Amino acid sequence: MSGGDVETPQVTAGKKPPRQHPAGKRFTAGEHPAPVLHPVVLPQISTDPLDELVDRLRPRLRRAVDGLQVAAALEADGCTDRIARVEYGFTDVFVLADEVFRRLGPQALEDSGPPARARGRWETLRVLAHGPLYALPSVVFPAVLAVLGQRSLVLALALAGGLGWMYSGTAAYAAYKLLGAYRPRAAAVLLARTTLAGPLIGAAAGATVVAVTGGGTALILLTAGQLAYQMAGTVLVFYRQEGRLAATMLPAVVGGGVYLIAGAPARPAAIASAVAGVLAAYVVALASTRGRGERDELPGGPVLTTWRRGITGVTCYGLCSATLLLHAQAPYLLTRFDVAAAAAPLILVMGFVEWRAEHFRGAVVGLTHRIGRPADFRAAVWRRILGDTLACLAVTVVPAIALLGSLAAIGKLTAAGILMTAAHVVLGGAYLTAFLLAGFERHLWLCLSLLAAIAVHVGGGVLLGAGPIVDPPGSATVDTALYLGSVLGLQALFLIGLAPLVSQARHYR
Known part of the structure; x- marks a missing residue:
């Protein structure tokens, strides 16, 4: 039958052909056609499980900013990925999340804010300020060193600095995971508790140093204050209140600057x-954790259990990273100012490194929309x-040149200082790669690479009779050259670890 023909009912012997209902329904003899009814269109209720999922998640994701x-x-x-495939028909959780985010639609803003361009400029300045904010306490160190001028101070600062780096990084990572799972109250409670415990951990570290190498109560107070400031800074950066952190520490910066000019008086x-x-920053940070979230929100324990492996990896990475920086500089804190100050350029530009790392994923997602060929x-x-690596190196070079010029002007510039400063310039690029690896949760590779760099530096120093363990006169140049070589190798290891991941488009869905 051709597509244009109309079907004609066949007539069989002794039977009447069935009559046709006006609406198209057939009926036979003895049946009475029902009256023609005008259909009423009822609202269709969706049975799509994805729509049900979106409706269930909508109250919790009112402020979601992306699929992640x-x-x-x-x-x-x-x-899980299996649930995403079996129940919703998507390849994995991330593809499902992108579709849920799309169906959530535009999120209504609860309050009017500045234009997007102004907000973007403020966000950029906020991240760039992280480096100087990290360096604020160092302005007061000369005055503290003059009071506590003892070698045990070096060990105390190194131990408290490493613990603070590891401790604050772990707390921030766990809090971000809770916030991403829409547990703002649980994140605030976690940050408040870790902040309260921070000075106690610092005091314990200081007491350990005092028991082993000597010292007094002032040393314990110093390490407690160091942990208090690191946790206060972590909380205020977490809640994007860098301005408050700067305001609370401004008197300390002024006091430290006056001491450098006026001296002992x-x-x-x-x-x-x-x-x-430090006390003001600590109090403001604790106050910032109050009133976050709702009391009836879901518990945060299951979220932390899910991310237990990542939390452990962040803790180990923080410890290894702090060890890499502190083990090389600690021997020179009291004896070689030019070598000890070499970390300043890196600290000042860490905000820029963070900023470039934060924008990397968004930039690559844009590439997936514009480029079709894998090669x-x-x-x-x-x-x-x-x-981005060259940009980080170039930005780090600027304060490094300023530092070396200042040292030359006062007659303190040495080959060891130049080599150690160059090593920290290289670390500016290496930490960009480290942030990218951390974004892929490759903490094991990060830790192994950092331990390898430390082993090269320390082991090479032992073999050559130079370094933080063996330090005869004149070995500082050899030691800093070894450190420069070790961080160059570290950059290579980070890139090797990044190579299998970074160019796979599936990581940027």
């Missing part, structure tokens, strides 16, 4: 302003990495 936040909420609820005022600044995509991603 939706993915965190799905994983916190126990959604200004020492008591400098130390008092530093103590007041072109890989080349574009590596060009991006190369460009």
Whole structure:
């Protein structure tokens, strides 16, 4: 039968053909056609399980900013790749999360804010300020060293610095995971508790140093204050309140600067302003954790259990990273100012390194929309990495040149200082790669690479009779050259670890 023919009912012998209902329904003799009814269109109720999932998640994801936040909420609820495939028909949780985020639609803003461009500029300045904020307490160190001038101070600062780096990084990572799973109250409670415990951990570290190498109560107070400031800074950065952190520490910066100019007469005022600044930052940080989230939100324990492996990896990475920096500089804190100050350029530009790392994923997601060929995509991603690395190196060079010029002006510039400063310039690029690896949760590779760099530096120093363990006269140049070589190798190891991951488009869905 051709597509244009109309079917004609066949007539059989002795039977009447069936009559046709006006609406198209057939009926036979003896049946009475029902009256023609005008259909009433009822609202259709969706039976799509994805729509039900979106409706269930909508109250919790009112402020979701991307699919990654939706993915965190799905994983916190126990959604696995298998569930995404079997129940919803998506290849994995991240693809499902992108579709859920799309169906959530535009999120209504609860309050009016500045234009997007102004907010973007503020966000950039906020991240760039992280480096100087990390360096604020160092302004007061000369006054503290003059009071506590003892070799045990070096060990105390190194131990407290390493513990603070590891402790604050772990707390921030866990809090971000809770926030991503829409547990703001649990994140605030976690940050408040870790902040309260921070000074106690610092005091314990100081007491250990005092018991082993000697010292007094002032040393214990110093390490407690160091942990208090690191946790206060972590909390205020977490809640994007860098301005408050700077305001609380401004008197300490002024006091430290006056001491550098006026000398001993200004020492008591400098130390008092530093103590007041740390206490103020600590109180403001604790106050910032209050009133977050709702009391009836879901518990955060299951989320932390889910991310237990990542939390452990962040802790180990923080410890190894702090060890890499501190083990090389600690021997020179009291004896070689030019070598000890070499870390300043890196600290000042860490905000820039964070900023470039934060924008990397968004930039590569844009590449996935514009580039179709895998080879072109890989080349574009590596060009991006190369460009960001060179930018971090170039930005770090600026304060490094300023530091070396200042040292030369006062007659303190040495070959060891130049080599150690160059090593920290290289670390500016290496830490960009480290942030990218951390974004892929490759903490094991990070730790192994850092331990390898430390082993090269320390082991090479032992073999050559130089370094933090063996330090005869004149060995500082050899030691710093070894350190420069070890961080160059570290950059290579980080890139090797990044190579299998960074150019795969599936990581940027």
